[in-house]
Amino acid sequence: MPEITVRANGHARRVAVDTRSTLLDVLREQLGDTSPKKGCDHGQCGACTVLLSGRRVLSCLTLAVSCDDAEVTTAAGVSHAVQQAFVDHDAFQCGYCTPGQICSAVGMLDEFADGWPSHVTPDLTAAPELTDDEMAERMSGNLCRCGAYANIVPALRQAAGGPG
């Protein structure tokens, strides 16, 4: 089995991985970081979202062998205002989608800061405004069966520095 180095939450670890293993399974089963969750294993729910070199990715669709030397951040390694905002707004219930929501939110706010447009951005030539619609749209790859969306958006607003 090939060996790779995974830099997860600042710690470099050398692991032998099955070429079929996803980053999600390696994190959870081999590196003992169960913060990213498996909700579907098919890239359909967002529960496994982590930050790979700062960008949000679905770790269930990422082959571990492709992550040699990559910087991986899971919710366990995130320290961001969005976490307290989620607690303040009760933006979760069971908590199973939450680590993915947190990583996704951090990645989303960065994408926004970098000027990336979304499907609902009205004007592609102007700098987008961080409206509720923009945030909801950009977070729609993260399913929450508990239905916390109506609290997630105000939490994001708070974390982005707007009125909570």
Next chain:
Amino acid sequence: MTELLRPQAIGQDLARRDGPDKVTGTATYANETPVENPAYCHLIQADIARGRVSAVDTAEAEDVPGVIAVLTPGTSERLSSTEDKELAVLQTTDVAFRGQIVGIVIAETPEAARQAARLAAVTCSEQTHDVSLSADRVDLYKPDKVNPSFATDTSVGDVSAAMDSAAATVTETYTTAMNHNNPMEPHATTALWNDGQLTLWDSTQGVHSVRSTVAKVFGLDKGQVRVVCPYVGGGFGSKGTVHAHVVAAAMAARALPGRAMKLALTRQQMFSLVGYRTPTIQRVRLAADRDGRLSAIALDVVEQTSRIKEFAEQTAVAARMMYAAPNRATSHRLAALDVPVPSWMRAPGECPGMFGPEVAMDELAERLGIDPIEFRVRNEPARDPESGNPFSSRHLVACLRDGAERFGWADRDPRPGVRRDGDWLVGSGVASSVYPASRQAQSDATIRFADGRYAAEIGAADLGTGAWTTLAQIAADALDVPLDLVDVRIGDTDYPFASVAGGSSGTSTWGSAIVAAARAFREKYGLDPADGDEAQGQVPEYQAQERYALYAFGAQFAEVRVHADTGEIRVPRLVGVFAAGRIINPRTARSQFIGGMTMGMSMALHENSVLDPATGHVVNHDFAEYHIATCADAANIEAYWVDESDPHVNPMGSKGVGEIGIVGTAAAIANAAYHATGVRVRDLPVTLDKLLPGLD
């Protein structure tokens, strides 16, 4: 009447105690239990809907490097009890539904287990199956009772005569789709069999019921089984009863003593193995006089169950008590099909059963030319029409009026299909919500004191409901101490017996047990206990049940926009107002309400498990095709409540809040879609293909 607690911690708006662990992902769920050197299980499933397994050739599977064993009907242990056929895993070669477990692979890695499961060659002799539900099947039967123990049929007065002599009537058939619970955390069990002791870290809504069920299936003493579950990644009923994979995990563990087994279902497997809401066909008849007073309500329901195990959803029970109509009739008929076993899904009974009748109310209000809120108000019963008992509290009218005010209902033009905003047709709709205020018969709690702190112990479950936090609030008030001196210990059969988290009865039942234990503790030790002092209490008998009709009520308001050209449907606003007793923690209760409403919106617009009649397979068995509401669909949902404190339900004055939010939502949205377009959709989900033919 119960002596009510003086609310101090109760009623406070508090963040969840488990919040920090959840936003960092360090809360551990069943599949994440840190165990030494686990092995991994993957299930092999039948790909026929009815027949017999003639052979399972495991040679190729066993050749996969890392495979430890493959259990099949021929090689697995014989279970002690096979009475519950859903749980009789590998005990027969008969196949009763597509997706039934026909083998279990155990391997060193999840990848090897999965690969081997695919390589196991299962040969079946197939029989003709039948998975098609319809109301005109000749083999529909009348179950002895409906879930959990309601009368199957009821009849008071003469509905037909009332229909014949009424000023206005509605006779229509409404349908709700097959729905799957789909909690975000796939069902999972980690199992260890060691020295005659079975430990299960199981994702469950009730550790004690898992223990008793599993003990019975394997012929063990309850003392030989420990079930642990500190966190549950959602359940909505599907984790309320033991399903076959739990038995499979325990079986695998017993085949390899001393080795921990990890079994997690895939999302796809959850569509055949962990229950679902039956589709329902609802024939509704309503009759009213010119003033809008109902003279008859009838609801006749047809739904499905599996051939191996009966589950009869109590779809018609809400129609029995909701409105004052002197003539009432309800019935349930089942088709036993070659389908997976249906079970509880959030508000079984009330959720589907408040769709047909609440849309029919809208239709009848329109026929009578009466506002749909006013129509409901005119039919408020003074007492429970069915039992004749008074309601312990019933504030439906207050919810309707308060919601109307918040939503801005007053200027509503009742005419359908006349509002347009650019390309969008705009409408609004309303429906009522109801859910029983139940309490389970058994639950025990212990209060302990040590190092200046109190602990409340009970084997309860927090599946996102907030029990970690709300039970502490209840214990603090029951002991009359500050909240920060109280710890809560739940989710383990090592703690006292707790009823399952279901039927919105958890907080009421466990809270009552905690209050009893706290009172016993104070009686025994006074205000100055010593280290090691402890006292037990149990939920008292629910005597109020005999004298009162006990329910929570609510009203839901939806704004719907339908695109005039494409038929795309959006719900930009949903407002719910509830009367659910005293609210223990406004922050977590609000989450329960909006969560229910979000799932109700999802049911209204998206959720539809498509069962292929040719194969007996739910073809859209993943999140790419079984759509649930996303953030962009459901970011604007508001929930409120009216002041209510019910002294008859429990010492907290509270009622359950986990399910009522999903009741009535789909009807409010369907009614609003009609108001927007003039197209009446009576079959859920309301999708654009059903609206488009009616749009000009």
